[in-house]
Amino acid sequence: MVASGPQAQTVRADAAVIGGGVIGHSIAWELQRTGRKVVLIDDAPGTGASWAAAGMLAAVSEYHYQEEELLDLMVESAGLWPGFVKVLAQNAASATGYRTTPTLTVGASAADRTALLDLRRVQVERGLGVEPLTIREARSREPLLSPGISCALDTPGDHQVDPRLLVAALREALGRHQGGGTAVEGALHGFALPDRAAALIHDGGRIAGVRLSGGGEVLAAETIVANGLQAGDLAGLPEGLALPLRPVHGDILRLRVPEHLRPLLTATIRGLVHGVPVYIVPRTDGTVVIGATQREDRLAGTGSGGTASGTATPMAWTAVSAGGVYQLLRDAQQLVPAVAELELLEATARARPATADNAPLLGRVGSAAGDIPGLIISTGFFRHGVLLAPVAARICRELADGEPDPRWAAFRPDRFSGDRPPPAAARPSRHFPLEHQESR
Ligand SMILES: Cc1cc2nc3c(=O)[nH]c(=O)nc-3n(C[C@H](O)[C@H](O)[C@H](O)COP(=O)(O)OP(=O)(O)OC[C@H]3O[C@@H](n4cnc5c(N)ncnc54)[C@H](O)[C@@H]3O)c2cc1C
Incomplete structure (x- = not known):
């Protein structure tokens, strides 16, 4: 770390995760368990959509006509939940409220x-x-x-978890693995940086980290954009990338x-x-x-x-x-x-x-030279962010490991950008009867 005062702090990490909702925490936890040093940036963690969520893990009940790729993703994630909470329970005393009631x-x-x-x-x-x-x-x-x-x-097969407890348990596990929540590097508390991401840092053709609104920066091999609705507001997103949230x-x-x-x-x-x-x-x-x-x-x-x-x-x-x-x-x-x-x-x-097709924006972003190194997007989880947290975390880890699973290419975050033809997951879908858009 190089620090010349709190406003100019530079933190180095293997991964910088922007956004501390259920998605950002799950990704940070998955990456940290591979031995990476992870910094999670959020000055109001857990207070976004994740604060409101009911926590239904409803892959079956939430099925919508014609959303076949999304159904595959939801079913995959539902299958990961028992293992996800089991490992978490081994690393955090806090309960998650996970219940396998029908x-x-x-x-x-x-x-x-x-x-x-x-x-x-x-x-x-x-x-x-x-x-x-x-x-x-x-x-x-x-x-x-x-x-x-x-x-x-x-x-x-449709179960539940308590998202507020889940975020608290993930923070406990992250803190135990990395610094125990003590102030180890100035404004950095273990894994947590209570600040806001302002802009992505470019270094040649790659993303090298993130500049913070407080004046500091995090330099990282991978930067994961997981700040929910605000993802599109970050400065320095790749040119031409549309994140239509x-x-x-x-x-x-x-x-x-x-x-x-x-x-x-x-x-x-x-x-x-x-x-x-x-x-x-x-x-x-x-x-x-x-x-x-x-x-x-x-x-x-x-x-x-x-x-x-x-x-x-x-x-x-x-x-x-x-x-x-x-x-x-x-x-x-x-x-x-x-x-x-x-x-x-x-x-x-x-x-x-x-998003326009109700599916997440999840994966790397392409450029004329191929996928941009150092950048992963993970947002747009709409009604399913709690259910999809384990699979989103796994997909981000596989991308960071250089082993992407081709099954999830339909969720690429650049599918709405430029002249790309929309992949199958971007087809407009009919709403099923439980999907009632109300105007009140
Ligand atoms: C009423 C309601 C009920 C729901 N019920 C369910 C359910 O039963 N099951 C289910 O699976 N899903 C449910 N959802 C959907 C689920 O809540 C979301 O899909 C999920 O919470 C999205 O998580 P997230 O981490 O992407 O976003 P968020 O939880 O919104 O987190 C984003 C985080 O990013 C931070 N942030 C923003 N900008 C910046 C920045 N510049 N720098 C740093 N940090 C930043 C914010 O402070 C916030 O903490 C529900 C949603 C609502 C609103």
């Missing part, structure tokens, strides 16, 4: 039933495990489900279940209520998460957090929509009437980093 999908109306059974036909054609239950079977498993539901489907806002609620109603549910409930999706995710701590709206409005935030209960998150502020909260509580109560008796703890909103 998901039940239920409909409210006859039309919801038709839509869900149509979707199931396609899911089964793709080899995905979704089994119909009678209403009686569903209610014997989940007695607080409304007797008025129109159908129930069991998806045993757009915010899709979501409102989400956290509620406490009173003792006499516990457990409210044992499975995650995903519902379709007159065409509008809603889900209820039960946690082990006696709370449930109810989400999530999807809106592309520009409801301005005027507070200090995007969390109605007041957690301060300066950069990620998204206003909570009153209509969104109303809709979530209304629809969740229709499926599980006892929701009306819960204590509302928190209403949060965040923006999902979405």
Whole structure:
């Protein structure tokens, strides 16, 4: 390290990871376990979309018509989850909230039933495990489900994790491996640099690191751009590279279940209520998460957090929509009437980093001379960033090792750039019935 004052600090590392959401932390952890020295740059880690996420690992339930490559990626990642949490548990005492409880999908109306059974036909054609239950079977498993539901489907392979706990556990593991969280290099705390990335540093034809808004720099063999929606704002991105990210806002609620109603549910409930999706995710701590709206409005935030209960998150502020909260509580109560008796703890909103084809921007970036060395992009995870974290981490590690898996070339981040013909994953897709874009 060369340092001539805090503003001019130069840190050298094997890998610089820009962005400390669930994606950046997972990549940093995977790279660190190969023996690399990793620096993770974020002055507000864990406060972006990852702060809001329900943590459903729903490769099957989140399948959308015609998104076949994305389905492959989701299924691959779902298969990595048990090993991912096992290794993490060996390196961090903090729990992750990972649970292998199943998901039940239920409909409210006859039309919801038709839509869900149509979707199931396609899911089964793709080899995905979704089994119909009678209403009686569903209610014997989940007695607080409304007797008025129109159908129930069991998806045993869709599980859950608690994203806030997960990020905390990843930070603990990263800290244990590299400096234990102590100030080892000026502003660098172990693996963590609480600063913002301002610009990529170019050195000839390669990316050599990142310049920080605080004045310092990180020089690294690999720079991984994993700062979610803000990825396109970095100065010095390769010329002509378009990272077309757009915010899709979501409102989400956290509620406490009173003792006499516990457990409210044992499975995650995903519902379709007159065409509008809603889900209820039960946690082990006696709370449930109810989400999530999807809106592309520009409801301005005027507070200090995007969390109605007041957690301060300066950069990620998204206003909570009153209509969104109303809709979530209304629809969740229709499926599980006892929701009306819960204590509302928190209403949060965040923006999902979405792309035109709903698939991530993940991989290296091409130039006339071939792929640009030293640069990996990993963003645009939209509704699936928690589910996809282990596979994103593995793909970045394979790229850093010089052993890219050709199966994932369809997700190249430069697929929207220049005159390149869009690969298969960039085909426009039809939304499936649970994908309801609401305008509230
Ligand atoms: C309401 C809601 C519910 C969701 N539910 C689920 C779910 O059940 N399952 C699922 O798989 N996914 C879910 N998602 C999607 C998931 O949350 C996202 O896909 C995922 O969190 C994206 O992670 P990320 O690390 O890319 O981005 P983020 O979590 O947004 O993290 C980006 C980080 O980059 C940092 N940053 C920004 N700019 C800079 C800079 N210049 N320098 C340094 N750092 C910077 C920010 O501070 C932030 O910490 C949900 C999303 C929402 C909004």
